[in-house]
Amino acid sequence: AQSVTQLGSHVSVSEGALVLLRCNYSSSVPPYLFWYVQYPNQGLQLLLKYTSAATLVKGINGFEAEFKKSETSFHLTKPSAHMSDAAEYFCAVSANAGGTSYGKLTFGQGTILTVHP
Amino acid sequence: DADVTQTPRNRITKTGKRIMLECSQTKGHDRMYWYRQDPGLGLRLIYYSFDVKDINKGEISDGYSVSRQAQAKFSLSLESAIPNQTALYFCATKRGGSTGELFFGEGSRLTVL
Numbered sequence: 001a002q003s004v005t006q007l008g009s010h011v012s013v014s015e016g017a018l019v020l021l022r023c024n025y026s027s028s029v030p031p032y033l034f035w036y037v038q039y040p041n042q043g044l045q046l047l048l049k050y051t052s053a054a055t056l057v058k059g060i061n062g063f064e065a066e067f068k069k070s071e072t073s074f075h076l077t078k079p080s081a082h083m084s085d086a087a088e089y090f091c092a093v094s095a096n097a098g099g100t101s102y103g104k105l106t107f108g109q110g111t112i113l114t115v116h117p
Numbered sequence: 118d119a120d121v122t123q124t125p126r127n128r129i130t131k132t133g134k135r136i137m138l139e140c141s142q143t144k145g146h147d148r149m150y151w152y153r154q155d156p157g158l159g160l161r162l163i164y165y166s167f168d169v170k171d172i173n174k175g176e177i178s179d180g181y182s183v184s185r186q187a188q189a190k191f192s193l194s195l196e197s198a199i200p201n202q203t204a205l206y207f208c209a210t211k212r213g214g215s216t217g218e219l220f221f222g223e224g225s226r227l228t229v230l
Contacts, residue, residue: 009157034218043121043207043221044160090159104175107152107159107217 002027002093006108013114019063019078021111023091026072033074034092035065035107044090052073061085086115120144123208129228135193137226140208146220147213149191150185151175154205154224155156163206166191167213198229 007022025031032051036044048059055067061084065076074091091108121142134187140149147168152160162175164183165194172183182194182201195202209219 004159006159041223043223044219045220045221049218104162104165105160107161109157109159 002095002106004091004092004093004108006091006111007084007110007115009054009096009109010090010112010114013081016080017085019076019081019085019091019112019113023072023108025042025073025078025093025096026090026115027093029095032094033065033067034094035059035063035074035076036090036107038088038093038110040087046113047076047089057106070072081113081115083115087111088112121208121210121220123206125225126189126223127226129230130198131211131230132180132199133154133182134184134198134229136198138193138206138208138227139143140191140193140222142189142208142210142220144210144220145188147188148211148221149213151181151191151193152209153165154207160207163193193208195227197206198227200229203227203229 005024024094034049037046037047045115047063048057048068050057058064063078065074067074081101088110092105094105124139150165150224151163154160159175161177163181170183184192185202208222208226211219
């Protein structure tokens, strides 16, 4: 069984400020972890993913996330927010079982990021 | 053109009507999925298919059915729509054996009155 908890359904930051979106997971087997972004009226697109290689993962648009097994966390950060970062962000987990994945991603509830000028 | 195409993009219907949402993909992926998105609940898996002959229920399959007509086509049906099926529905695809990345369509917004 696996689950994801995103702390904070809404996060608001000023342009240029640090972005921190929190994600904690639960998984009975080693996980694959993902962050997806959803812009208004669009589908989800992948920001970055952790697949048991480097624990610090860099993604698109300056985002990065660090896998911390001891804390069961995979928080998303960006040093300096831009207005175009305003969107909804989803953390997701899937099972890394024997090197295969059925693609059954379990998603968190989502965090809406607002960026103020 | 989008790699994963959903039709219709928006649909308003009445309680009790039968509705079909269609998904087609040009990515050549063998695995296809239907998710439902509700505010504050994230995305929940309805059905998934590993190939044309393999269909599996997800966590919220009650009230839904699917058909995998071809490797590239996966449709979702609501036999008798009810208001709490009002939601945004996403189709997604994945290559078998990869590290779990899903590719999403742009969504189908369904309103059941």
